[in-house]
Amino acid sequence: MPVATPVTPVEAVQSLKETENVSIEAYPSSFYADFLSEHAKNRLPSPIRGLFHHEKVPGMISMLAGKPNPGLFPITSIAITVRSPLDGVTEKTIELKGETLEEALQYGPTHGIPRAHKWFMGLQEVAHNRPQAPDWDLSVGAGSQDLIYKAFLALLNPGESVLVEAPVYAGVVPLLVGQHAHCVEVDTDEHGASVESMRHALENWPANKPKPKVFYTVPYGCNPSGVTTSLERREAILQLAHEHNFIIMEDDPYYYLYFGSAPRPPSYWELEARYNDRPRGRVLRFDSFSKILSSGLRLGLVTGPRALVEAINMHTASANLQVSSTTQAIAYTFLSDWGYETxxxxxxxxxxxxxxxxxxxxxxxxxxxxxxxxxxxxxxxxxxxxxxxxxxxxxxxxxxxxxxxxxxxxxxxxxxxxxxxxxxxxxxxxxxxxxxxxxxxxxxxxxxxxxxxxxxxxxx
Ligand SMILES: Cc1ncc(COP(=O)(O)O)c(C=O)c1O
Structure with a gap:
């Protein structure tokens, strides 16, 4: 849907509503064009991976990919033994066989093997009260770090500005410095990033310099500050994102490690979907299974606007093709056996x-x-x-x-x-x-x- 060169995102949405006479619940894909880096825009899609999904069409005879013949793989079974979370003692051994084993040992789709992808979509829906919808998708990464790195590359051109918490997760510093990002530090206190500090930076932004495209935050048990951002701060920061047109990169590996006595605040990703006065699509969320399942499995998720997730997928398709199918299948096997409640x-x-x-x-x-x-x-x-x-x-x-x-x-x-x-x-x-x-x-x-x-x- 074309938008007549919007001055602000608020105006862009207004103009969409007026010209199309529709209620805009989520930003259209075209909205993200201005957010993508040249790197991301110039990346060509993988000719093979773009056609992968047609292989699933019943009756299709595929000569598409150079997939190795699984009959020659030496692994004939993978058995995993998992401790029950319910009593912490009972062990259960599950064997990967048949189709599941075949999927575990073969190339798979860039965004994740179908069963695992589906399970994770369901997880995001249940954990964050956000129904599945065409505007959002997720992709599996080799830990969240893999996806954070790719997201920064997909969003920032050298010299462009990013708001970062001070202190900030040390794992993003080398990549931001390496990308010559212009980092604007936002002060934090015991309630999270300071809204005043952020507002001050944004309202006094030099007129000749594009405003930050991104705010990077670790909202639960921040590494290193330990701070969990309060609900009020989250609401105010989402409002600022809307007013000043930036994406919130919600890096949340400690989401499931919340042990505060008060009810947990919702994730930014959950919160943004509660508003009906503005479209969804300002939050790019990163989950990690390192702290809750195993850091050696190297499994993480990026969840957010389809256009941004797709840009990350295009990077993956040319960098490492996909996350190990074996790892995903192992995790899927016991997670699906548990179910969400377990x-x-x-x-x-x-x-x-x-x-x-x-x-x-x-x-x-x-x-x-x-x-x-x-x-x-x-x-x-x-x-x-x-x-x-x-x-x-x-x-x-x-x-x-x-x-x-x-x-x-x-x-x-x-x-x-x-x-x-x-x-x-x-x-x-x-x-x-x-x-x-x-x-x-x-x-x-x-x-x-x-x-x-x-x-x-x-x-x-
Ligand atoms: C804030 C933060 N983000 C990302 C990561 C990377 O996690 P992963 O193991 O999922 O790559 C860590 C790891 O400690 C972290 O503390």
Whole structure:
């Protein structure tokens, strides 16, 4: 549907509504043309993969792809044994055979093998109360990192602007720097990204420079800050996305690791579908199965506007063709055996486990670092973001954790990550990120005692 060169997205939608006299529930695919990078626009579709789906037409004789003959594959069976989430003990062995085995060992569609794709679509529908609809799709990736990388490439041209939380997940810093992205840091507090900081940046944006296309956020148990973005912030940020025309990249690997006492806020992806005064399609959501099933499986999802998911698929089709069918089939086999309710039960148990770990760590912090540091207790995820009380230096008024951690703490036998890695511009900071996912109570106690000794020695 053509739109007469819109000035703002709000006007674009208005003009669509007027000219077409229809209610626009989701942005049309054409809306995303302005968001795609040159890289994404110039990418040619895979001639073979574009025709793959016709192979499923009954009676079709396909000479299309150079698929290897599965009769020659040496694997004749894959058996997986899985512990029941219901009692945590009973084991069940499921064998992949017949068609499922064949699918597991063969090339498959770029966005995921059909059974797994269908199961994940159902999961997104149930978990986020968002019915399946033609405007959205999902794609399976080799972990969410794979898809985040491809999404940034699909959206940003070198030099274009992106809003990032400060601190930001360190895993996106090298790729943003490598892409010469113009990163605008948005301050965060215990409720999430600061709406004032974002609004200020957007309302004072230089007239001669295109505004940011993207806001990148980790809204649950943020890595590294541990913060879960409040409902009010999510609503205000969605409103800003609508007013200032940007896409929210919701990187949410800790969604299922929410253990706060209040009801969880909805995901951005769920929330945007609740409004009926504006179209859906501003959220590109990333899920990871690393923290809840296995990080070695390398499975993640991108869910969002079909046009953006398709751009990511085109990258996959020319980079790695697809995520391992075997991995997808293994995950699908036990997930479909569980069903959604049992999957949610599993995630509840996982989050409960991390809540207990969080409590142990919080007690250790109270015991050893009271007066030597500050922190906010996280309600999701696996990180504490700790502000050490360090002496100020000419370049770091609040002190710098970099040398303290990399030299003194290391010598004292305790390892954590200095906060500097979590700022795109690599600023000096007194913060340090501590992961509590693996440690037992004794190690927490001893590790924090050692860290406290280091801080005391520096303060002395
Ligand atoms: C915020 C964030 N995004 C993405 C990832 C990558 O996850 P995956 O294992 O799904 O690639 C991580 C991993 O720790 C993370 O913390």
């Amino acid at each position: 999957f949610f039960e599993h995630t509840r148990k996982v989050s409960e486990f991390y809540r207990r770990k969080r409590d142990v760590f919080a007690r250790g912090l109270e015991k050893h670092l009271t007066g030597l540091a500050e922190w906010t207790t996280p309600e999701a995820g696996m990180f504490f973001w700790i502000k050490l009380h360090l002496p100020s230096t000419p370049v770091a008024p609040e002190g710098d954790s970099e040398r303290v951690i990399k030299e003194k703490a290391l010598e004292a036998g305790v390892l954590a990550l200095p906060g500097k890695s979590f700022f795109v511009l690599g600023r000096a900071t007194p913060y340090v990120r501590a992961a509590f996912s693996l440690l037992d109570e004794n190690d927490v106690d001893e590790g924090l005692r050692r860290l406290a000794e280091v801080v005391k020695a520096i303060q002395a």
